[in-house]
Amino acid sequence: MVPAYAIREVPFDAPYSWLAAGWRDMWRVPRVSLAYGAIFAVTGLLLAVGLTQVGLQSLILALRSAQRRAAASCALLCGT
Structure with missing residues (x-):
C-alpha cells in the first residue's frame, strides 16, 4: 500500500536560509517583528x-512548548 502523503527531503543547510529570511524580515519591518x-x-x-x-x-515547560507551537502556527497563517 502506497501512503497518501509524500515525505520531502530537506537539505542539511536549509535552516540557514530560513534564519537568513527571518533576519531579512526583521530588518524590513522591525516594529512588527519585535512586537511579535x-x-x-x-x-x-x-x-x-x-x-x-x-x-x-511542573506545567511551565509543557505550556511553553504549546505556546511555541501556537507562535509557529500564527506565523504560518499570518504569512510572516
Missing part, C-alpha cells in the same frame, strides 16, 4: 509567574 516577539515573550513570562504563584511549576 515581545508578545510571546511577555505571555511566556506571565505563564511562568502565574504557574509559580499557584505551585504548578
Whole structure:
C-alpha cells in the first residue's frame, strides 16, 4: 500500500536560509517583528509567574512548548 502523503527531503543547510529570511524580515519591518516577539515573550513570562504563584511549576515547560507551537502556527497563517 502506497501512503497518501509524500515525505520531502530537506537539505542539511536549509535552516540557514530560513534564519537568513527571518533576519531579512526583521530588518524590513522591525516594529512588527519585535512586537511579535515581545508578545510571546511577555505571555511566556506571565505563564511562568502565574504557574509559580499557584505551585504548578511542573506545567511551565509543557505550556511553553504549546505556546511555541501556537507562535509557529500564527506565523504560518499570518504569512510572516
